[in-house]
Amino acid sequence: MKEAKSPITKTEDKSFVTVYIMGKAYKVPTEATIMGAIEYAGYQLKRGAGCREGFCGACATVFRMPGDYKIYTGLACTTLVKNGMWLAQLPAIPGQKALYNIEQIKPTVNAIQNLYPEVFRCVACNTCTKACPQDLEVMDYIQAAKRGNYEMLMDLSFDCLSCGLCAIRCPAEIVQMNVGILGRRLYGKYLAKESRFLKERLKDVKDKKYDKEYEELMTMDKKALSKRYYDRDLEE
Numbered sequence: 001m002k003e004a005k006s007p008i009t010k011t012e013d014k015s016f017v018t019v020y021i022m023g024k025a026y027k028v029p030t031e032a033t034i035m036g037a038i039e040y041a042g043y044q045l046k047r048g049a050g051c052r053e054g055f056c057g058a059c060a061t062v063f064r065m066p067g068d069y070k071i072y073t074g075l076a077c078t079t080l081v082k083n084g085m086w087l088a089q090l091p092a093i094p095g096q097k098a099l100y101n102i103e104q105i106k107p108t109v110n111a112i113q114n115l116y117p118e119v120f121r122c123v124a125c126n127t128c129t130k131a132c133p134q135d136l137e138v139m140d141y142i143q144a145a146k147r148g149n150y151e152m153l154m155d156l157s158f159d160c161l162s163c164g165l166c167a168i169r170c171p172a173e174i175v176q177m178n179v180g181i182l183g184r185r186l187y188g189k190y191l192a193k194e195s196r197f198l199k200e201r202l203k204d205v206k207d208k209k210y211d212k213e214y215e216e217l218m219t220m221d222k223k224a225l226s227k228r229y230y231d232r233d234l235e236e
C-alpha cells in the first residue's frame, strides 16, 4: 500500500468519521467502505482489491474498535466505516491447499480424511460461520464434509468467495474454503446430473452460432449488460 498526500481537512462535519489507518487518524466520509476510506485517505491499493463488489474475496480485512478486545473481520469493499475504527491491511491469507488428481479420487469420506484430515478436528464452535461475509453456513458444510455428504457440501459452499476469513478464525486450523472447492469439484465430476443442453450448446459454440451475439455484448454499456444478464433464461 503506497501512501500519497492526504486530502483530509479539519472539518467537524457530521458526514465524516475518524478512522485510524496504520495508526494515523483520518477523517473520511461516513458512507465510505473500508476500501473507499483507505483510498480517500490518499493510499493506493495495489493488492488486496479486485471486483470491489463483494464477489472476488480479494479484500478480506480485520479491524478493531476502541475499548473492544475483539478483532472484527469483513470485506474491505463492502464493510462501511465506523467512527474510531482501527484499520490495517492484511497480507494475503495463507490457505493450506491439498494437491490431488481428480481422476484418482472419489467423493467419499476417505477423500476428506486423506486430503483435509484437520476437518475431523472441528469442535463445532461456529466461529467460521460468524466470520463469513456471505452469511454461509460454513460450519454446517464442514460437518457435511465429515459425513461425506457431497451434495450438502457443494450446496452450502456454493457462494463461497474464498476470502479466507473463516480460516483465519478457525481454532482447528481448517481451511474451509479449500474443503468446499474439493467438495464442489468432486460433486461436479461424479455426482451432478449431466445437463440436458450441455452437449448441444458446446456444438453450437464450436459452430460459431453465438459469435454475433458475443460481438453485440462487447458493445453494450454496463446497464444494458446487467439487464440482459438478469433477464436471461435459467435451466431448471
Ligand code: FES
Pocket (backbone or CB within 6 Å): 048, 049, 050, 051, 052, 053, 054, 055, 056, 057, 058, 059, 060, 075, 076, 077, 078
Ligand atoms: S474487492 Fe472483490 S470482494 Fe472485495
